[in-house]
Amino acid sequence: MTIAVSSPVFNEGDQIPQRFTCDGVDVSPPLSFTGLPEQTAELALLVEDPDAPGGTFTHWILWGIDPGQSSLGEGEVPAGATQGKNDFGRRAYGGPCPPRGRSHRYTFEVLALSEPLGLAAEASAADLRRATAGKVSASGRLTGRYQRR
Secondary structure: OEOEEEOOOOOOOOEOOHHHOOOOOOOOOOEEEEOOOOOOOEEEEEEEEOOOOOOOEEEEEEEEEOOOOOEEOOOOOOOOOEEOOOOOOOOOOOOOOOOOOOEEEEEEEEEEEOOOOOOOOOOOHHHHHHHHOOOEEEEEEEEEEEEOO
16 A cells, blocks of 8 residues: 655655755654554654765654644644654764766655554664564655755
């Protein structure tokens, strides 16, 4: 099953507005998601850069999102949700910040989970992926691009 993930500030494959990057306010963009399975226990979100020089770089890890919530506002961390530790070493959103002159892709992946994860707040993207094994009933992705000048 596929979740439709979208944003009112950029479309699939488009440039992510500077506001949502390290060159701007560095706040998470608004997102919407539809097509969740009826029995979803919670949602998780991973924001990653698969084009990073050292391999995939995690910008945001969020889980425990109420499945009744069909969107996230700009900069929103919903009540009851937990942020894991990103590759900047922070429990927060860290926007796109690629080396100058190179365009990178950024994936915003939403996972519908059949049961709550109960992860510790310091969890990494690898911890989240291990914890979600066999529990993902649907997923969806929005990919944006960003290039620093």
